[in-house]
Amino acid sequence: MDRRIATSFIVGSMLALLVGCAKDEGPLYIPKPVDPSEPIDTAYFNTEVVPIFIQHCWNCHPDMAALDLGETEAYANLVNVTSSNHAPAIRVVPGDLDASVLWHKVSGSDTYGLNMPPNGTFLSAQEVQTIHDWIEQGALNN
Template sequence: MREAIAIATLALAACGAGSGEGLDQNGQPTGLQPTLASIQDNVFTVTCAVPGCHGGTGAQQGLRLDPGFSAGNLINVPSPRDPNLIRVVPGDPDASFLIQKLQGTQTLGDRMPDGGPYLTTAQVNVIRQWIQGGAPTQ
């Protein structure tokens, strides 16, 4: 399944290669903003909330990232494997286990998305900005 998603992603990227249409000056989708709604639509739903990962009732580590579930499963929620690791600490991206997992600096488990392709630095920075701003849900 991951291979099919990766191939589809590469195919879509190749379709618009070179045009820059729909991308900002950093080459990122123009829709990605430091809000939960934007991160949900542009990152969590398409990258994380997929079958076998963090989507649906069988979500890994109980971390369901489907629309409507992300905030309640991330903000001030401890990791079930280590309650000292808080998934999202509003105002403190460096203390947020989510950022550690996305950057590969975590002390527990693997970097996410598992096996890659990993989020770009720009994508992670948008998530960092959202957390730094207090991780508002609206």
């Protein structure tokens, strides 16, 4: 093989590898920089967070881990409730992302077993951000 062909072969394989890896990864969580002049983008539980649960989680979560993420049950099943599989940790601690099992599961931290959703589907960065903001803003039933 002459040098040019060899080089383009190597570059080509590296590119293929890069593209392949990028495709397999879930969305990375990238926190938004905080600009004090920007108004706070309020995250609403009932109109923004619940629809994420219905679309991505509810097929497994009326049943799995005694956690019902349905429209009428989700709030009462999450906020200040002790985790069934990861006790004594709490599912959602208002204002405290690091103490919230839900946050670790959807941000892919690997701290509490499987990351959610575990079936090869992914939340978008925007959806992860909405859950982040909702917990950080006090996990209100708003």
